[in-house]
Amino acid sequence: MNEIFRDGLLDGQVAIVTGGGSGIGRVTAIELASLGAHVVVFGRREEPLTETCALVPSGRCEAVVCDIREEDEVDAAVDGVLARHGRIDLLVNNAGGQFLTPAELITPKGFRTVIRLNLEGTWLMTHAVATKAMIPGGGGKVVSITMTPHTGLPGMTHSSASRAGIESLMKTLSIEWARFDIRLNAIAPGIVGTDTFLTKYPSQFVEGAAETVPLQRLGTPEQIAWMVCQLASPAGDYTTGSVITIDGARDNHIGAWPPERELGPDGKPAQEVRRPRGR
Ligand SMILES: CCCCCCCCCCC/C=C/C(=O)SCCNC(=O)CCNC(=O)[C@H](O)C(C)(C)COP(=O)(O)OP(=O)(O)OC[C@H]1O[C@@H](n2cnc3c(N)ncnc32)[C@H](O)[C@@H]1OP(=O)(O)O
Numbered sequence: 001m002n003e004i005f006r007d008g009l010l011d012g013q014v015a016i017v018t019g020g021g022s023g024i025g026r027v028t029a030i031e032l033a034s035l036g037a038h039v040v041v042f043g044r045r046e047e048p049l050t051e052t053c054a055l056v057p058s059g060r061c062e063a064v065v066c067d068i069r070e071e072d073e074v075d076a077a078v079d080g081v082l083a084r085h086g087r088i089d090l091l092v093n094n095a096g097g098q099f100l101t102p103a104e105l106i107t108p109k110g111f112r113t114v115i116r117l118n119l120e121g122t123w124l125m126t127h128a129v130a131t132k133a134m135i136p137g138g139g140g141k142v143v144s145i146t147m148t149p150h151t152g153l154p155g156m157t158h159s160s161a162s163r164a165g166i167e168s169l170m171k172t173l174s175i176e177w178a179r180f181d182i183r184l185n186a187i188a189p190g191i192v193g194t195d196t197f198l199t200k201y202p203s204q205f206v207e208g209a210a211e212t213v214p215l216q217r218l219g220t221p222e223q224i225a226w227m228v229c230q231l232a233s234p235a236g237d238y239t240t241g242s243v244i245t246i247d248g249a250r251d252n253h254i255g256a257w258p259p260e261r262e263l264g265p266d267g268k269p270a271q272e273v274r275r276p277r278g279r
């Protein structure tokens with residue numbers, strides 16, 4: 001039974017979720033499977049992937065160890081899914097990440113590491129799934145997880161560049177591969193309170209995070225997963241080439257409104273005094 005969508009909504013679909021062993025990827029795998037999809041979770045470590053599958057009561061989940069940066073591993077893993085299931089309807093490019101550090105301290109190797117993971121890994125997965133399964137099979141859907149604010153991610157220059165690249169990939173391929181009925185979109189979350197977010201970053205960054213969101217709270221993995229489910233369902237059939245932002249309005253404005261410095265003397269939002277006409 002799913003909290004939001006009707007039972008059996010995704011019956012018969014085969015989905016790959018990269019980074020399905022934790023956080024957003026794990027919850028997405030669980031939600032997709034609860035709607036009837038057979039989900040294959042990809043990641044570098046077997047244990048968390050197996051744990052995800054253990055959380056899927058229907059058993060419609062399978063763990064595949066695959067480093068999305070390695071072309072040969074991606075090819076073999078996608079071939080395996082196709083051999084076992086004969087189709088791939090949905091690819092969720094969720095695996096990704098970065099380290100937080102000022103741009104001037106990022107080494108060439110560090111920059112390359114993040115670009116390889118986020119941008120090249122997404123490309124390798126998307127290309128392999130499209131050419132092996134979706135083009136021959138008459139279509140499919142790809143959803144890639146990116147990040148806001150789209151105005152730039154200070155302290156995460158490498159990730160910022162890679163996420164813009166992924167969104168551009170999804171938009172461009174939505175035009176090129178429309179002729180194969182492949183629909184590609186990006187979901188751009190703001191800050192989601194996953195275990196990794198809460199434990200990986202410096203405490204002052206994590207503790208101050210909710211304050212930077214107009215809604216004054218972090219998102220949940222479910223809120224991202226439900227949008228993936230919607231796109232995978234018939235409700236998403238005409239959505240392609242879009243970037244769907246889910247970030248409590250952080251993309252539009254950094255911080256709650258009104259900020260303290262803009263409060264009037266009465267503690268209310270500052271308001272200009274209307275001038276007489278003609279002045
Ligand atoms: C007003 C405020 C505005 C703020 C705007 C920004 C808001 C952003 C909100 C943030 C919300 C986002 C959250 C998330 O994404 S949470 C999920 C994150 N999950 C992950 O990051 C998981 C995946 N990540 C990783 O696997 C690793 O972090 C990594 C991407 C680095 C890849 O790991 P890998 O094992 O492949 O790489 P290595 O550890 O071997 O490192 C390779 C080289 O990379 C450089 N490096 C790595 N870590 C650091 C570091 N901490 N500092 C500096 N450099 C680093 C380095 O060159 C490594 O090579 P060397 O080991 O030889 O030095």
Ligand SMILES: NC(=O)C1=CN([C@@H]2O[C@H](COP(=O)(O)OP(=O)(O)OC[C@H]3O[C@@H](n4cnc5c(N)ncnc54)[C@H](OP(=O)(O)O)[C@@H]3O)[C@@H](O)[C@H]2O)C=CC1
Nearest residue numbers: 019022023024043044045067068095096097191192194196
């Ligand atoms: N949490 C947040 O606030 C936000 C997160 N995002 C993005 O959403 C996605 C999920 O985030 P979240 O759940 O928080 O993060 P997690 O760190 O929990 O998830 C990242 C997953 O990616 C897998 N992964 C990492 N590198 C590779 C690789 N080379 N090949 C295959 N799998 C890999 C990891 O498993 P393993 O280590 O076993 O390979 C892990 O399961 C990421 O792309 C993240 O950057 C975007 C906006 C906000």
